[in-house]
Amino acid sequence: MNTDLATSPDVRRTLPSVDQVLNWPIICELAEHHGRNLTQKIVSDELNRLRIDSQPCAPDQFVEHVQQQLLQLLAPSLRKVFNLTGTVLHTNLGRAPLPEEAIEAMCDIARSASNLEFDLDKGKRGDRDSHVEAWLCRLTGAEAATVVNNNAAAVLLTLNTLAKGKEVLVSRGELVEIGGAFRVPDIMRRAQAKLLEVGTTNRTHLRDYVEAISARTGLLMTIHASNYSIQGFTASVPEPQIAQAAHAQGLPYAIDLGSGSLIDMRQWGLPYEPTPMDSIAHGADLITFSGDKLLGGPQAGLIVGKRALIDKLKKNPLKRALRCDKLTLAALEAVLKLYARPEKLAERLPSLRWLSRPQKDIRQQVDGMLAVFQAWSGDAAQVLAVDVMGQIGSGSLPVERLPSCAIALQPTAGKRSANKQLQRLQSALMQLPVPIIGRLHDGQLLLDLRCLDEERLLVAQLRAQPFA
Numbered sequence: 280m281n282t283d284l285a286t287s288p289d290v291r292r293t294l295p296s297v298d299q300v301l302n303w304p305i306i307c308e309l310a311e312h313h314g315r316n317l318t319q320k321i322v323s324d325e326l327n328r329l330r331i332d333s334q335p336c337a338p339d340q341f342v343e344h345v346q347q348q349l350l351q352l353l354a355p356s357l358r359k360v361f362n363l364t365g366t367v368l369h370t371n372l373g374r375a376p377l378p379e380e381a382i383e384a385m386c387d388i389a390r391s392a393s394n395l396e397f398d399l400d401k402g403k404r405g406d407r408d409s410h411v412e413a414w415l416c417r418l419t420g421a422e423a424a425t426v427v428n429n430n431a432a433a434v435l436l437t438l439n440t441l442a443k444g445k446e447v448l449v450s451r452g453e454l455v456e457i458g459g460a461f462r463v464p465d466i467m468r469r470a471q472a473k474l475l476e477v478g479t480t481n482r483t484h485l486r487d488y489v490e491a492i493s494a495r496t497g498l499l500m501t502i503h504a505s506n507y508s509i510q511g512f513t514a515s516v517p518e519p520q521i522a523q524a525a526h527a528q529g530l531p532y533a534i535d536l537g538s539g540s541l542i543d544m545r546q547w548g549l550p551y552e553p554t555p556m557d558s559i560a561h562g563a564d565l566i567t568f569s570g571d572k573l574l575g576g577p578q579a580g581l582i583v584g585k586r587a588l589i590d591k592l593k594k595n596p597l598k599r600a601l602r603c604d605k606l607t608l609a610a611l612e613a614v615l616k617l618y619a620r621p622e623k624l625a626e627r628l629p630s631l632r633w634l635s636r637p638q639k640d641i642r643q644q645v646d647g648m649l650a651v652f653q654a655w656s657g658d659a660a661q662v663l664a665v666d667v668m669g670q671i672g673s674g675s676l677p678v679e680r681l682p683s684c685a686i687a688l689q690p691t692a693g694k695r696s697a698n699k700q701l702q703r704l705q706s707a708l709m710q711l712p713v714p715i716i717g718r719l720h721d722g723q724l725l726l727d728l729r730c731l732d733e734e735r736l737l738v739a740q741l742r743a744q745p746f747a
Contacts, residue, residue, distance in 0.1 A: 324348070325344055361715045363727050365683055368571075374673055375575045375576065378614065380613040381576065381577065395407050411424070414612065419554075419556050426602075426603050427580040430539075430581075431580065434466055436598060437565055449474060451477065452479070453502040454502070485516050498530065501518060503535060517561070532565075536554075536566055537568060541556075541574055544573070547631065564585045573671075575628040577610040638683055648728070655746055661691055663686075666682070666684055683729045688723060690704070
């Protein structure tokens with residue numbers, strides 16, 4: 280194997296066959312480790328590439344190419360990253376990280392059979408919602424609860440069950456668009472409900488709801504403005520008044536909270552966010568909210584409220600299509616149990632710990648890592664500590680900002696080359712074994728350390744792979 284695989288103009292005559300290469304000792308080891316079929320496909324592709332390129336290639340180099348292709352193909356696509364963007368609940372980066380209790384619960388259930396839909400007391404088929412329903416009712420004060428795979432699904436199920444073929448009254452100022460150009464009116468259409476806008480973009484009054492109610496009305500709905508804010512000359516109707524108007528006509532009233540916190544965030548110095556308990560007290564019949572935002576759990580859509588309505592939702596055939604799997608339910612149950620000890624919640628729930636982290640603590644961590652990043656970047660950048668404003672993310676409290684501190688990498692190249700150098704620095708950080716994701720702002724690469732727990736791992740890989 281010390282001669283080139285392609286050394287003459289007639290490449291097809293000098294290249295070995297796929298079967299011949301598969302008999303090479305090193306290739307045999309790769310096939311044994313990674314699978315013969317996959318290795319054979321990579322070998323075939325590499326030989327075809329050589330036929331097209333007509334370039335010499337030593338056997339050792341060929342083997343290295345095959346091994347690299349195998350490793351690249353088999354590497355996980357979904358990877359752990361360092362979120363240094365300053366957005367805690369970053370939708371593109373997986374939103375809320377799970378606490379150890381939830382991870383352990385998922386691993387335990389994943390390893391064996393479970394009583395997912397089996398009632399151990401009665402010895403017969405059970406309801407998978409039972410694993411979380413009691414805790415949701417205990418924490419919110421609701422009569423009943425059910426769970427689907429995300430909050431959009433929760434809204435879809437609610438609309439399709441209670442307002443299929445009927446009108447749903449929503450204030451025009453609440454017709455939001457969430458990430459990925461996904462709009463509330465689109466969900467309405469898919470649920471086969473007819474949207475009826477009431478009021479105007481900035482001002483809606485109780486009479487707008489009352490005058491719009493007719494025999495065609497199926498539901499009154501409030502959609503919490505979790506990812507935008509209308510300020511200035513505005514007016515909205517308090518939830519208790521909408522509930523009273525709906526109930527006076529025998530209609531249900533639903534509230535989509537979106538982020539859905541189960542606690543008053545003000546005790547950790549964070550802004551107030553409406554809770555399901557508030558909505559129940561205001562007279563709402565059903566409340567939908569997310570499991571992986573402010574609640575700090577896995578992706579899920581939670582629905583709490585009146586038992587008669589929850590029972591209707593559970594009987595809808597869509598419920599089966601939208602239901603959660605055993606791993607989600609195991610993680611959600613573990614997270615909900617943490618709320619039984621609210622005084623310990625910030626210690627156990629990573630997202631809440633990061634959200635409530637003081638700026639001075641972040642500044643201290645930044646100061647301790649400046650030299651590490653300067654050594655990593657070398658002469659390519661000047662490394663500074665800067666005060667920044669982060670955000671909660673995922674549409675939660677959109678106008679609120681979190682005072683934080685970041686490491687700023689400023690390219691030392693001239694103006695013409697600075698942007699290209701900045702892109703190279705960003706790309707190098709994202710190519711590390713555990714990619715580091717920051718944000719570009721005003722000619723700098725900002726690395727907000729609010730969410731950095733594993734400092735040793737980050738430092739170790741920076742020292743192992745300095746910027747070149």
